[in-house]
Amino acid sequence: MTLQQLKYIVTVADCGNITEAAEKLFISQPSLSAAIHNLENEMGVTAFVRSNKGVTVTREGEELLSFARMLLEQADNMKDYFGGGEKRTPKFSVSCQHYSFAVNAFVDLIKKYDADQYSFIIRETQTGEIIEDVSDGKSEIGVIYLSEHNEEVISKLIKNNNLVFEEMYVAGPHVFISNNHPLAEKEIIATDDLQAYPYLVYEQGNKNSFYFSEEFMSMLDFPKNIQVRDRATLFNLVIGLNGFTVSSGVLDAELNGSSIIAKPLAVDKTMRIGIVKKKNMVLSKYACFYVEALKNHLSID
Structure with a gap:
């Protein structure tokens, strides 16, 4: 297994089509198909179901993609940490409930890391989708709350998705x-x-x-x-x-x-307002800044 193979399956899943993914990755379609088959064989899973209309991600493929996105993100974080001389495009994504302080922290992040190019995403969305976004690697962190009425159900869902909740404000x-x-x-x-x-x-x-x-x-x-x-x-x-x-x-x-x-x-x-993130995952510097910005806005307000 290589990071390149992981990038291949993520790109195919995002495009939904091997031909389009091959063009985006600047490789031939047969080479891409072979690389995916090799990874599927190595992992013992069928990640995609092929058809004339494209590819569909299987259930076990979704699990593989979740790990792939996490590993690719961790690799990027490591490059950011150790590759200080390399100019990289800032990337960060957060999914949150409808909180003004979450938006304000996002504004602070963009002002801090404003550059010629950046790719920042904020999703104000439903509670279940927040947990799914973080679990699937679509967002690095999520912002939700726990209380006496929902903690048992939401905490179980967080644990089952290999995530953790970190309380920030009561x-x-x-x-x-x-x-x-x-x-x-x-x-x-x-x-x-x-x-x-x-x-x-x-x-x-x-x-x-x-x-x-x-x-x-x-x-x-x-x-x-x-x-x-x-x-x-x-x-x-x-x-x-x-x-x-x-x-x-x-x-x-x-x-x-x-x-x-x-x-x-x-x-x-x-x-209890806090963040959800993948268990044992090292956050990027953008996520770390965003978390601190959240704390600042919560303490100010």
Whole structure:
């Protein structure tokens, strides 16, 4: 097994077509096919199912790709660490729940490593996809929270994907409402106060259960529920419908607007915000900077 072979299978998986992958890798199609077959034989797996339409990754192929991406990323990290004289394109990807501090830390990262060329990715996405992204090597780290209501299920999923959770910040749940909301003058808001208003939550796709929810409270606790996919829509509905959502209480006026405010929720619970990463994986310098930027924004806010 060589790093070149690992790069080959990742490129084929990304392209979904051996001919296209061969062109991208500047090698002949027969040479690429032979290299993949040799790796499959060495590992004792069938990574791809070939057809006239291209290739489809098998279940065991997904596992092989996960390891391949991790090893390639670790090789890049080693080159970054020891190859100080080599000019390399900065690369980093993070998947996160819909947090303003995660976006602000990403902005800090780009400002720190601004260059003629870079490839940075931030995915604000569903909880299950965050864990899948990190497990599959699509993102180096993920940003999620654990609490009393979801920890057993999410922690098991993290462990089963050979990931670890590192706690960074403990927050008390807050209600996000508009500054013109009828409850805006209250110092602390109780769940009973919210019954008359629409509860806005992020839709979680096939894993749309209480355990994968970004919000601290179940939709079953409230009669009016609206599911959305992005942060801008959620906050527009918070303002337009006197709706509310429940999160960490960490807000950024420049990013979310001054019309959204946070009020403590009267519950004796906590949200443990942190990162997920591959077990025993050495983070790149970009990921390390991003983690420190996250800590800074969380402590400032």
